[in-house]
Amino acid sequence: MSTLSISGLNVHFSTEAGSLHALKDVTFDVPERRIVGIVGESGCGKSTLINAILGLLSDNGEVRSGQILFEGDQDLARLSRGQMQDLRGPRIATVFQDPMGALNPVLSVGRQMINIQYRSPQSRAAKAARAVEMLKLVRIPDAESALGRYPHQFSGGMKQRIAIAMALMMEPALLIADEPTTALDATLEVTTIELLKDLQATIGCSVMFISHHLGVIAELCDDVVVMYAGEVVERGTVRDVFRAPAHPYTRRLLECDPARQSRRTRVLPTIPGEIPDLRQRPRGCVFAPRCLERHAGCDTPQVEHALAGDHRARCNLAPARSPAAVPP
Amino acid sequence: MLNYAVKRLGLSVAIVSLAMFLLFCMIYLVPGDPASVALGPRATEAMKEAMRVRMGLDQPVWVQFWNFFTGAWTGDLGEEVLSGRPVLDVVLEQLPYTLVLIAGGISWSVALGIPLGCWAAINRGSFADRLVGILSVAVIAVPSFVVAIYALLIFAVTLQWLPAIGAGEPGDVGDQLVHLILPSLAVGLGWVGYIARMVRASMLEVLEASHIRTARAFGLPERLITYRYALTIAILPTITLLGIGIGQMLSSAVFAEIVFARPGVGKLVYDAILTRNFPLVTGAVLVTTVIFVLLNLIADLIVGALDPRVRSSF
Ligand SMILES: Nc1ncnc2c1ncn2[C@@H]1O[C@H](COP(=O)(O)OP(=O)(O)OP(=O)(O)O)[C@@H](O)[C@H]1O
Numbered sequence: 001m002s003t004l005s006i007s008g009l010n011v012h013f014s015t016e017a018g019s020l021h022a023l024k025d026v027t028f029d030v031p032e033r034r035i036v037g038i039v040g041e042s043g044c045g046k047s048t049l050i051n052a053i054l055g056l057l058s059d060n061g062e063v064r065s066g067q068i069l070f071e072g073d074q075d076l077a078r079l080s081r082g083q084m085q086d087l088r089g090p091r092i093a094t095v096f097q098d099p100m101g102a103l104n105p106v107l108s109v110g111r112q113m114i115n116i117q118y119r120s121p122q123s124r125a126a127k128a129a130r131a132v133e134m135l136k137l138v139r140i141p142d143a144e145s146a147l148g149r150y151p152h153q154f155s156g157g158m159k160q161r162i163a164i165a166m167a168l169m170m171e172p173a174l175l176i177a178d179e180p181t182t183a184l185d186a187t188l189e190v191t192t193i194e195l196l197k198d199l200q201a202t203i204g205c206s207v208m209f210i211s212h213h214l215g216v217i218a219e220l221c222d223d224v225v226v227m228y229a230g231e232v233v234e235r236g237t238v239r240d241v242f243r244a245p246a247h248p249y250t251r252r253l254l255e256c257d258p259a260r261q262s263r264r265t266r267v268l269p270t271i272p273g274e275i276p277d278l279r280q281r282p283r284g285c286v287f288a289p290r291c292l293e294r295h296a297g298c299d300t301p302q303v304e305h306a307l308a309g310d311h312r313a314r315c316n317l318a319p320a321r322s323p324a325a326v327p328p
Numbered sequence: 329m330l331n332y333a334v335k336r337l338g339l340s341v342a343i344v345s346l347a348m349f350l351l352f353c354m355i356y357l358v359p360g361d362p363a364s365v366a367l368g369p370r371a372t373e374a375m376k377e378a379m380r381v382r383m384g385l386d387q388p389v390w391v392q393f394w395n396f397f398t399g400a401w402t403g404d405l406g407e408e409v410l411s412g413r414p415v416l417d418v419v420l421e422q423l424p425y426t427l428v429l430i431a432g433g434i435s436w437s438v439a440l441g442i443p444l445g446c447w448a449a450i451n452r453g454s455f456a457d458r459l460v461g462i463l464s465v466a467v468i469a470v471p472s473f474v475v476a477i478y479a480l481l482i483f484a485v486t487l488q489w490l491p492a493i494g495a496g497e498p499g500d501v502g503d504q505l506v507h508l509i510l511p512s513l514a515v516g517l518g519w520v521g522y523i524a525r526m527v528r529a530s531m532l533e534v535l536e537a538s539h540i541r542t543a544r545a546f547g548l549p550e551r552l553i554t555y556r557y558a559l560t561i562a563i564l565p566t567i568t569l570l571g572i573g574i575g576q577m578l579s580s581a582v583f584a585e586i587v588f589a590r591p592g593v594g595k596l597v598y599d600a601i602l603t604r605n606f607p608l609v610t611g612a613v614l615v616t617t618v619i620f621v622l623l624n625l626i627a628d629l630i631v632g633a634l635d636p637r638v639r640s641s642f
């Protein structure tokens with residue numbers, strides 16, 4: 001059973017200039033105890049995807065169709081506000097991108113860590129002890145006194161580790177991490193990634209890890225989902241996708257300056273052109289205007305083709321290029 | 329926190345000293361001989377000369393300033409012209425009335441402004457939000473003496489719900505409170521608008537912050553998020569604004585005290601100007617300055633107590 005199984009998810013935003021189709025037919029799984037990386041350039045809908053899962057889409061956003069099955073039985077797209085709120089925190093925990101702003105500036109760290117355990121019947125002292133235990137786990141020095149301190153008294157890396165401690169304190173089934181290391185410097189990034197991997201193994205949760213950084217994905221993740229303009233263009237195990245990328249977009253990403261990638265680039269390699277206007281999606285392939293391998297099939301709707309194993313790519317050319325292709 | 333408080337207090341002392349210096353310059357530079365003014369037109373030259381010596385006007389400027397400065401810091405603001413009583417005593421007698429009036433004005437503005445601004449922010453874009461927006465601008469635009477006069481005409485004269493003049497029976501708190509309602513409304517109504525707008529704007533900003541998103545992602549109850557996580561931050565600039573606004577409320581208090589014939593420092597200054605009782609004017613202005621600086625200090629200390637970032641930046 002997968003911890004999270006998203007199928008045919010469509011999210012629209014209503015804007016003054018018309019309806020914006022931000023996520024189109026998004027389908028992928030986060031299998032139990034696995035780390036799934038989501039990669040894609042800015043504006044491709046990674047944060048929208050997270051917000052849709054968490055039920056925190058802004059007021060002008062709407063899940064038009066699709067299923068977000070959590071632990072096989074609950075469809076997050078159909079849960080009531082209250083039910084959703086009960087899942088957020090204890091079952092699905094999130095670490096957001098911005099470590100500087102992720103903690104409330106006027107409440108002490110201890111207060112915030114105790115507050116998020118508000119559902120627990122335990123005493124305040126027990127909750128504080130639990131918080132200290134978690135802070136020790138993420139290697140915050142002097143964890144007892146850290147409870148009484150305020151966010152501005154910690155460094156960026158420490159704040160990010162505190163945010164991770166808060167997220168894992170509830171022992172969630174699913175941890176969502178939205179570019180948790182982008183704001184950190186390279187050495188901190190390595191330690192944070194290693195910490196995350198250790199903790200994931202200890203707690204045994206599944207992880208959805210969003211990153212701009214192909215090197216980090218390759219190192220940390222088991223599976224990878226490549227997104228472009230609100231669509232999943234390719235997904236599979238990191239091994240399959242990185243060794244034999246089947247979608248031209250993935251290939252471009254991997255080809256772009258491989259030397260820089262091995263040196264842990266902080267930004268996704270840039271490829272010429274821009275994401276199309278999501279208000280007017282083309283009938284054919286969304287990537288076609290920037291694609292170097294254009295062909296006649298680009299103008300027809302693209303379907304997701306199954307390749308070897310769980311490897312899938314949304315390009316009509318994919319089966320022909322891949323020797324192990326299975327007909328759809 | 330103590331460190332912050334001590335430094336902030338030092339700053340206040342410096343501000344009051346500067347105010348004293350400016351006030352001294354003003355008295356010194358104003359044309360006319362204070363001794364002649366004090367004695368009136370029928371004084372002889374000898375009397376004026378004696379008065380000058382008594383007032384220390386024959387001394388060099390810097391000695392005069394030093395005497396004024398040390399006198400003022402030790403509470404010696406001179407004697408008022410008419411009765412010869414110490415100015416400080418006369419001002420302190422009236423001060424409680426004005427302080428209560430200002431406190432009433434702040435109460436109105438906080439009790440109405442914060443909930444309205446918060447409510448408007450939560451229901452952003454709704455009819456209620458727009459209504460609060462329009463009403464805020466309206467009450468800000470109306471000068472406080474107009475509010476005072478209309479409040480008097482409507483609630484005291486026409487409807488006769490509330491008393492029109494005075495500060496109430498001494499010793500009868502209930503009666504004094506009833507007498508406070510209209511004057512304090514005149515002082516505070518504009519501030520209801522300022523504060524509602526301020527709280528709405530900063531609340532909207534805070535609700536967008538990523539720590540609020542984090543709080544939601546932990547499934548914290550929306551009420552806890554709104555009041556404990558967001559509003560605590562959103563009211564910080566409001567407290568500072570109120571501290572500064574007390575200056576404006578003090579000047580509104582002058583109108584309110586005159587219109588409602590209430591005792592108070594404003595009324596005192598007004599009467600003192602009419603009778604050319606200049607030492608009293610100076611003394612009252614100085615005391616008012618000290619009050620303003622003190623209330624600002626309190627506002628900053630409250631912000632310091634609520635915001636750990638402010639505490640440690642000092
Ligand atoms: N509230 C909204 N209203 C209208 N459009 C929105 C809204 N939120 C997101 N979008 C649009 O949806 C698309 C996806 O945005 P999203 O923030 O999910 O991208 P992202 O992949 O997270 O980018 P980044 O890497 O920069 O964080 C963008 O085109 C964006 O303009």
Ligand SMILES: [Mg+2]
Nearest residue numbers: 046047048178
């Ligand atoms: Mg994003």
